[in-house]
Amino acid sequence: MKKILVANRGEIARRIFRSCRDLGIATVAVHSEADADAAHVAEANEARLIGPASPRESYLVRDRVLQAARETGAEAIHPGYGFLSENADFAEEAEAAGLVWIGPTPRSIRQMGDKQRARDIAEAAGAPVVPGSRRFEPGELSGLAEAAEEVGFPLLVKASAGGGGIGMRRVDDPAKLEEVVEGTQSMAGKAFGDGAVFLERFVPKARHVEVQVFGFGDGGAVHLFERDCSLQRRFQKVIEESPAPGLAGEVRARMAEAALKLCRATSYRGAGTVEFIVDAETFEFFFLEMNTRIQVEHPVTEMVTGRDLVAMQIELARGTLPTLDQDGILSRGHAVECRLYAENPAKMFMPSPGPLDVLAFPDGMEHVRVDSGYRQGDMVTPHYDPMIAKVIAWGETRDEARARAAEALRATRVEGIRTNLAFLVACLEDEAFAAGDVHTGFIETRRGELLVA
Amino acid sequence: MAIVDVKTEITGNVWKIVTKVGDEIDEDEPIMILESMKMEIPVAAPEPGKVAEILVSEGDTVTEGSVVARIEA
Numbered sequence A: 001m002k003k004i005l006v007a008n009r010g011e012i013a014r015r016i017f018r019s020c021r022d023l024g025i026a027t028v029a030v031h032s033e034a035d036a037d038a039a040h041v042a043e044a045n046e047a048r049l050i051g052p053a054s055p056r057e058s059y060l061v062r063d064r065v066l067q068a069a070r071e072t073g074a075e076a077i078h079p080g081y082g083f084l085s086e087n088a089d090f091a092e093e094a095e096a097a098g099l100v101w102i103g104p105t106p107r108s109i110r111q112m113g114d115k116q117r118a119r120d121i122a123e124a125a126g127a128p129v130v131p132g133s134r135r136f137e138p139g140e141l142s143g144l145a146e147a148a149e150e151v152g153f154p155l156l157v158k159a160s161a162g163g164g165g166i167g168m169r170r171v172d173d174p175a176k177l178e179e180v181v182e183g184t185q186s187m188a189g190k191a192f193g194d195g196a197v198f199l200e201r202f203v204p205k206a207r208h209v210e211v212q213v214f215g216f217g218d219g220g221a222v223h224l225f226e227r228d229c230s231l232q233r234r235f236q237k238v239i240e241e242s243p244a245p246g247l248a249g250e251v252r253a254r255m256a257e258a259a260l261k262l263c264r265a266t267s268y269r270g271a272g273t274v275e276f277i278v279d280a281e282t283f284e285f286f287f288l289e290m291n292t293r294i295q296v297e298h299p300v301t302e303m304v305t306g307r308d309l310v311a312m313q314i315e316l317a318r319g320t321l322p323t324l325d326q327d328g329i330l331s332r333g334h335a336v337e338c339r340l341y342a343e344n345p346a347k348m349f350m351p352s353p354g355p356l357d358v359l360a361f362p363d364g365m366e367h368v369r370v371d372s373g374y375r376q377g378d379m380v381t382p383h384y385d386p387m388i389a390k391v392i393a394w395g396e397t398r399d400e401a402r403a404r405a406a407e408a409l410r411a412t413r414v415e416g417i418r419t420n421l422a423f424l425v426a427c428l429e430d431e432a433f434a435a436g437d438v439h440t441g442f443i444e445t446r447r448g449e450l451l452v453a
Numbered sequence B: 001m002a003i004v005d006v007k008t009e010i011t012g013n014v015w016k017i018v019t020k021v022g023d024e025i026d027e028d029e030p031i032m033i034l035e036s037m038k039m040e041i042p043v044a045a046p047e048p049g050k051v052a053e054i055l056v057s058e059g060d061t062v063t064e065g066s067v068v069a070r071i072e073a
Helices: A010-022 A039-043 A062-072 A088-096 A106-113 A115-125 A144-151 A174-192 A249-266 A298-305 A309-318 A398-410 A421-429 A447-452
Strands: A003-006 A026-032 A046-051 A076-078 A155-163 A166-171 A197-201 A206-216 A221-233 A236-242 A269-279 A285-291 A334-341 A358-360 A368-372 A387-395 A413-415 B003-007 B012-017 B030-036 B039-044 B049-054 B067-072
Touching: A003 A010, A003 A062, A010 A026, A010 A039, A010 A309, A010 A368, A010 A387, A026 A039, A026 A062, A046 A062, A062 A088, A076 A309, A088 A106, A106 A115, A106 A285, A115 A249, A115 A285, A144 A174, A144 A197, A155 A174, A166 A174, A174 A197, A206 A249, A206 A285, A206 A309, A221 A249, A221 A298, A236 A298, A236 A421, A249 A269, A249 A285, A269 A309, A298 A309, A298 A334, A298 A368, A298 A387, A334 A398, A334 A421, A368 A398, A387 A398, A398 A421, A421 A447, B030 B049, B030 B067
Parallel strands: A003 A026, A003 A076, A026 A046
Antiparallel strands: A155 A166, A155 A197, A206 A221, A206 A269, A221 A236, A236 A334, A269 A285, A334 A387, A358 A413, A368 A387, B003 B067, B012 B030, B030 B039, B049 B067
16 A cells, blocks of 8 residues: 545644554645645645535545545545545445545444444444333323333433434433323424333433444454543533543443444444443443544544554555454553634634634643644634644643643643633643543533633 | 624624524524534524624625624614
């Protein structure tokens, strides 16, 4: 394999180019008109314009990407994350065009892209899923108490036809169950024309923990431990870390085993992430979904394991990956990743695009890694996601990693736009975060403290 | 009748204009929806009134603080 096209932009395109260079592989960038002067374009050996600024007319246009590959003689496509990375049709078309697809099989992408099918596969493979009941038709109440006991309290009564939080009621007290079910059945009948409801376990204080896996495509797979990604705003991750703080070794091991079962059952190929929701009080965990691509937060895993996940993807795709043994993959110390966003934390994290008049990261700090999509003088345009860079720090302990990350962020300078730089430092130094009390409602509940800091 | 400027708080592209001149709208009701950095963000009426002017078209780029519409309050 002599040449790889990266169907992406920003930091992940640059990150993939780095592994290509390490492996002696030439690189091709694709870009929109708005990205003509972008860092990833300047860095690639070759670049091809694939359309106007809007992703729908450039980075998401499959034919243009394939045409760029053909014209440049690229032998393989790495999709990065987002854009076309989980588009099974694109993976299929790339393979049909004689290109090597650096990612899972189109079949795996499809299986996991369908959330219900993914849940069924996980359940069949023996991974725990969020406990739920069968449907209860309007007026049907018999067997409800038994079903509720199996699901466990607190639970949600959900309208089968509902969605997005509509037609959903929480029940903490078993004595209130019948009343809520009847009410929801009646409401759902009127609102959705389908009065059926079901019960589902509710996790009041949840953590988002995911397992990095790597499958060989033949039923064999290894895991590279977990990442805790509980700190989120608007369902977007802000800080990620590995290992997950306060999670017992036994729980981590069971979670990794569940993720591996899923990989073996699907003969998964390449890098993937199995996401779980973890009850922060009881440490019960349930399968959420599987992401069939490299994740934004993969560097924390690389920092604790000393592995290069992107190089592993490429080596597997070209057939040169050395045999990997689970016992040979070790996690050492602790790593934290902070996502630097062009946004205004004080205004509900609203986007803040504009010129990066100053962009300077700490230089040569030991155990600090910066994956940036931009250089000083670049423009952060409104066309793409707000992430400017990721600042990742490693330490022997979590406290050391936290302190180092905060030090690196304090040494980072951004001028020209608003960012969450100070907010990230406040999170790292927050006493609840320091204590490892992380959960998905963390930023929302502690926003007051975090913004004052 | 006072004419009130409606300003955008963010830089982005005009995705959809959901009202037209002459429409009566409530406070906080969206006049248009912007798209910026993968987010859809409404520009809402600062007070109730009638849409007097829409100064942008779908697809336009707008910058933070610019006036995108006017309402008769």
